Amino acid sequence: MSQPSHATLSRWAPVPLRLIVGYGFMMHGWLKLERGVDVFRVLANGKLSPIKVNASAGAGAFSVAFAANGALLVSETGGAGGSAMSSYSIVSDGTLLPISQSVPTLGAANCWNVVTPDGRFVYASNAGTSSIAGFAIGANGALTPLAGTVVGVNPPDSANLDIAISADGRFLYSLNAGSGAVGMFAIRPQDGQLLNLGVLPGLPAAAGLNGIAAN
Amino acid sequence: MEKPPYRATLARWAPLPLRLIVGYGFMMHGYLKLERGVDLFVAALDGLGIPLPHLMAWLTIAIELAGGLAVLAGAYLALASVPMAIVLFVAIAKVHWAFGFSSIKFLEVTAAGPQFGKPGVECDLLYLACLAALVLGGAGPWSVDGRRLAAAAARDP
Numbered sequence: 001m002s003q004p005s006h007a008t009l010s011r012w013a014p015v016p017l018r019l020i021v022g023y024g025f026m027m028h029g030w031l032k033l034e035r036g037v038d039v040f041r042v043l044a045n046g047k048l049s050p051i052k053v054n055a056s057a058g059a060g061a062f063s064v065a066f067a068a069n070g071a072l073l074v075s076e077t078g079g080a081g082g083s084a085m086s087s088y089s090i091v092s093d094g095t096l097l098p099i100s101q102s103v104p105t106l107g108a109a110n111c112w113n114v115v116t117p118d119g120r121f122v123y124a125s126n127a128g129t130s131s132i133a134g135f136a137i138g139a140n141g142a143l144t145p146l147a148g149t150v151v152g153v154n155p156p157d158s159a160n161l162d163i164a165i166s167a168d169g170r171f172l173y174s175l176n177a178g179s180g181a182v183g184m185f186a187i188r189p190q191d192g193q194l195l196n197l198g199v200l201p202g203l204p205a206a207a208g209l210n211g212i213a214a215n
Numbered sequence: 216m217e218k219p220p221y222r223a224t225l226a227r228w229a230p231l232p233l234r235l236i237v238g239y240g241f242m243m244h245g246y247l248k249l250e251r252g253v254d255l256f257v258a259a260l261d262g263l264g265i266p267l268p269h270l271m272a273w274l275t276i277a278i279e280l281a282g283g284l285a286v287l288a289g290a291y292l293a294l295a296s297v298p299m300a301i302v303l304f305v306a307i308a309k310v311h312w313a314f315g316f317s318s319i320k321f322l323e324v325t326a327a328g329p330q331f332g333k334p335g336v337e338c339d340l341l342y343l344a345c346l347a348a349l350v351l352g353g354a355g356p357w358s359v360d361g362r363r364l365a366a367a368a369a370r371d372p
Contacts, residue, residue, distance in 0.1 A: 006353065013352025016344035017233075024337055027316055 037061050037074060039094035052094030057086040058102035063112045068119025071141025075113045075124050076102060083110030085124050085133070087141045100143040105133035106150050112162045117169040121146070121192040125174060130158040132174060132185070134192050152194035154183045164214035171197075175212035180205030182212070230289070230355030233345045238287030240342065241299065245279030248272075263309045278302050286349070289358020296346040303339045311336045 036056035040048035060077030067073055072088045084102035091097060107126025115122045115137070122143070124133045132152035135143040152172070154160050159178025165171065165187070172194060174183035184197035203209060248256045253272055260268035260275075278298045285295035311318075311334060320332030354360040 010352040013348040016347040016351075020337075020340045020344040024316075024341070027337075028319070031317060 037064060037072070037088075037096060039090065039096065041092075041094055049094070054088075054094075054096040057088075057098050058084045062110065065113050065115050065122065067115055067122065067137045067141060069137070069139065069141060071099060071137065072096060073113055073115065073122050073137070073143070075110045077109055077111070078102075083107055083124070083126055083128075085110070085113065085122070085135060085143055087137070087143050089141055099141045103135065103143050103145060104149065107131045107133060114163045114165050114172070116165055116187065116192075117167065121187070123151070123163055123165075123172060123194075125160050125163045126150075127159050127161050127177075130154040130156055130160055130176075130178075132160065132163065132172070132183075132194060134194065136192060146192045151192065152183070152185050152196060155179065155199065158183065158199075161210060162212045164212045166214045171214070173212060173214050175209055177209040178205060180207075180209070227355055230349055230352055231357065233349055234286050234289055234354065234358070237342060237345045237349070238283045238285075241279045241283030241286065243283075245276045245283065248276050248279070265305075265309065275302055286346075289354030289360050292354050292360055293350050296350050300343060300346055303343050307336050307339045311339055 037054045039052040039054060040050075041052075043049055056074065056076065058076040058078055060083075061074050062077050063075045065073045067087070070090070072090055074086045074088065076084045076086060078084050081104075083105045085105060086101050086103070087099040088096035089099055105124045105126055107124075108128030109126060110124045110133070111127045113122055113124045119137060122135050122137055124135070126133060130153065131150045132154075133149050134146035134151040135149075136146060138144065152174075154174060154176055157178050158174070158176035158181065160174035160183055161177045162175045164173050164175075166173075169189075170187055172185040172187055174185070176183050176199060179199070179201070180203040181199040181201040182203070183199050185194040186197055187194060253276065256276070257268045257272040260271055265271050279302065282295045282299040282302075285291055286299075314320075314333040315335040316337055318334040318337035320334070321329060
């Protein structure tokens with residue numbers, strides 16, 4: 001039986017490196033997502049206090065926003081069970097006290113969230129299922145799903161990553177990175193439901209678009 | 216598809232950074248054990264339930280120093296990597312396995328600076344992957360093994 005040649009063996013040399021480096025980077029990224037929410041207090045001189053590490057109510061804490069009443073709203077990408085949102089109150093040393101824990105967004109890959117200027121509603125962008133979930137924010141920071149939870153739907157494979165609300169609080173826009181478009185919605189003020197106004201195409205879908213802002 | 220010539224020229228240098236970090240890393244670990252005092256390491260091995268802790272302590276240090284030097288020099292890599300891999304597997308089984316995968320576990324920032332948790336198996340696996348890549352792919356340029364192969368090829372073209 002002939003032995004494998006040096007050339008045959010050497011072509012496999014990168015494989016163990018790819019395995020450990022690839023897995024290692026992915027694991028570090030996942031652990032950061034899983035880790036929870038880090039809180040810094042802003043000191044009088046503008047510098048930040050040491051980090052206060054808080055466990056997340058659910059897996060995959062991805063983005064945070066403050067409600068008008070000071071409650072912290074956290075988007076969780078979640079695991080196989082789907083994405084969720086949680087809310088917390090913050091005590092003076094940076095400790096987070098859960099208010100609503102992992103309320104389902106009935107979608108996948110919940111990335112960014114946005115709060116209406118009047119602080120009544122928060123919307124979460126389910127990028128994996130191209131939908132938008134909506135919640136009412138209670139006076140104590142509790143999250144209550146709006147009727148149906150999913151209040152806005154983009155075309156399939158839109159991959160709406162980021163969302164923004166106009167300064168007057170009347171309209172919501174989603175960055176549909178997968179299709180290279182902007183999803184447009186009107187916000188019904190009485191109940192927070194979204195009225196679909198269609199999509200504006202024309203953005204480069206393969207450009208790695210990540211963020212959107214509205215004024 | 217044929218590689219462009221510049222790519223082939225660059226690719227032959229790929230083992231060099233692996234040899235530098237693996238060789239230096241092993242030698243540094245051996246040196247630090249000597250510097251801290253072998254008795255401390257013997258006590259640690261004894262506490263971990265390793266048989267013949269005194270002998271094993273000196274053997275581990277010798278493997279780390281000589282193996283690291285062999286990797287740096289690219290000398291007898293296939294042979295040197297066997298005891299080095301054994302040291303790594305023992306470290307995984309007896310020490311790091313209990314602490315999961317990550318070797319860098321950021322906990323918090325305090326007034327004393329960033330604080331980290333106990334290291335898992337990640338660093339051991341990185342060393343093992345580097346050794347496997349070197350054994351499979353060869354020691355590359357500026358190596359004893361490279362000179363040995365060239366001499367053998369010249370004798371027996």
